[in-house]
Amino acid sequence: MDRRGLLLFASGSVATLLLIACVGFLSDSSTVTANTSPVKALAEHEVYYPGTEDLAPDEMRVVACGTGMPNSRPKQAAACFLVELGNGDKFIFDIGSGSAERLSAMKIPYDYLDKVFIGHLHSDHFGALADLWIGGVIGNRIKPLRVWGPSGHKPEFGTAYALEHMEKVFTWDSGSRQGNVDIRGQVLDVTEFDYKGINQVVYQENGVTIRSIPAIHALDGPVSYILEWNGLKFAFSSDTYPNKWWIEHAAGADIAIHECFITPRLLVEKQKWTPGAGLNVGTQVHTSPAQFGKVMSLTKPRMAVAYHFFNDFDTLPEQLAQVRQTYDGPLSMATDYMVWNVTKDDIRVRMAVIDEDIWPQPAVGEKLPPDRNTRIGFSDFTLSGREPFPEVVQKIYDDINAEYGTDYKVPTD
Ligand SMILES: [Zn+2]
Ligand SMILES: [Zn+2]
Numbered sequence: 001m002d003r004r005g006l007l008l009f010a011s012g013s014v015a016t017l018l019l020i021a022c023v024g025f026l027s028d029s030s031t032v033t034a035n036t037s038p039v040k041a042l043a044e045h046e047v048y049y050p051g052t053e054d055l056a057p058d059e060m061r062v063v064a065c066g067t068g069m070p071n072s073r074p075k076q077a078a079a080c081f082l083v084e085l086g087n088g089d090k091f092i093f094d095i096g097s098g099s100a101e102r103l104s105a106m107k108i109p110y111d112y113l114d115k116v117f118i119g120h121l122h123s124d125h126f127g128a129l130a131d132l133w134i135g136g137v138i139g140n141r142i143k144p145l146r147v148w149g150p151s152g153h154k155p156e157f158g159t160a161y162a163l164e165h166m167e168k169v170f171t172w173d174s175g176s177r178q179g180n181v182d183i184r185g186q187v188l189d190v191t192e193f194d195y196k197g198i199n200q201v202v203y204q205e206n207g208v209t210i211r212s213i214p215a216i217h218a219l220d221g222p223v224s225y226i227l228e229w230n231g232l233k234f235a236f237s238s239d240t241y242p243n244k245w246w247i248e249h250a251a252g253a254d255i256a257i258h259e260c261f262i263t264p265r266l267l268v269e270k271q272k273w274t275p276g277a278g279l280n281v282g283t284q285v286h287t288s289p290a291q292f293g294k295v296m297s298l299t300k301p302r303m304a305v306a307y308h309f310f311n312d313f314d315t316l317p318e319q320l321a322q323v324r325q326t327y328d329g330p331l332s333m334a335t336d337y338m339v340w341n342v343t344k345d346d347i348r349v350r351m352a353v354i355d356e357d358i359w360p361q362p363a364v365g366e367k368l369p370p371d372r373n374t375r376i377g378f379s380d381f382t383l384s385g386r387e388p389f390p391e392v393v394q395k396i397y398d399d400i401n402a403e404y405g406t407d408y409k410v411p412t413d
Helices: 003-027 029-036 099-104 127-136 161-167 172-177 244-249 264-269 273-284 289-299 316-323 390-404
Strands: 059-067 080-085 088-091 116-117 144-152 188-193 201-206 208-214 223-229 231-234 255-259 304-307 331-333 338-342 349-354
Touching: 059 099, 059 255, 059 273, 080 099, 080 127, 080 331, 116 201, 127 161, 144 161, 161 172, 161 188, 172 390, 188 201, 208 244, 223 244, 244 289, 255 289, 264 273, 289 304, 289 316, 316 331
Parallel strands: 088 116, 116 144, 144 188, 231 255, 255 304, 304 331
Antiparallel strands: 059 080, 059 338, 080 088, 201 208, 208 223, 223 231, 338 349
16 A cells, blocks of 8 residues: 555545444434533532422431531631421521521521521530521511520520520510511520430421430530431531440431541641640540541441531641541531432532522511511600601602502501
């Protein structure tokens, strides 16, 4: 074959290959175009968009709404995990500072965010409770907010005392809403249980059982929770030093979320603590990453979730390396908006993509008009300072009445 013949042979081979490729393309054109067209959606979401996915009847979805520390920062709120079940039930485990805005980002009506389980009374585990409580009232919750939490070594260290006084702190706030909005969601329904109970049932409704076990953290009183439903088991430590109750009762959980505090070295380097404070808080008050790994190697969950550390590009490698000294199983190093879809066959881990322009969802039931007769009202002193601008306000009323076909009158009292 001369040089020209060689070229012809070569080009003929290329043509044959192209023809084969074209036939292959045509025979599977629907798949190929769906995956490659610049104007078609991709078949699969690699992220979770809140409010866009139904839960299967046998599915559990867990959303990290707070994974950080008591120090507030934009990237990570303090402890909060939302558990949603295929039967429609939703539960909040801890509600640390800053987490209420993460909960709102899930686009769930507040009537469904009505069950909160507090592990202990550090602000990074219940500091946003008032935000959910009061914000929920304004956000259309028309049901009481139900809260469960442990007793303490004295009554004033228990959940009931804390929430009774939280209500007192907000006396002015609550009073100000009387007669101005539907305040049925303002009722707090608090259940305090014995922190010493071991695998004691604290909630059992609609096929869901939640148990508490003692946790060891800072003072007597903290607990961890275990939720079981439809053959799935979720365990949440809140804060605790490694302990025998967790290892026994959280064993084999489908998803086990346990604190994994910042390493003592990072507490010194990044947080400017003394080595002594870093060692004490990092390994004695809390569970360090290496201790977390040891706990998980004994718990053997289908998915271990580490939280309660600042999860950054320069801290994650050290945290992870220490966990991996003692644990080689399935692991998520949590940050805010991480999402786990759990079924018996699969655990899918993704990040949620958040719409920051969140408005409250509608109430599930019908809202009642406020009873103006229950208003506390103003003193004559304050009333004497009002500038009512009747020509301005009358137009606002007229416009609204015209748009909605109503007949509201500007109050004269
Ligand atoms: Zn704590
Ligand atoms: Zn904490």
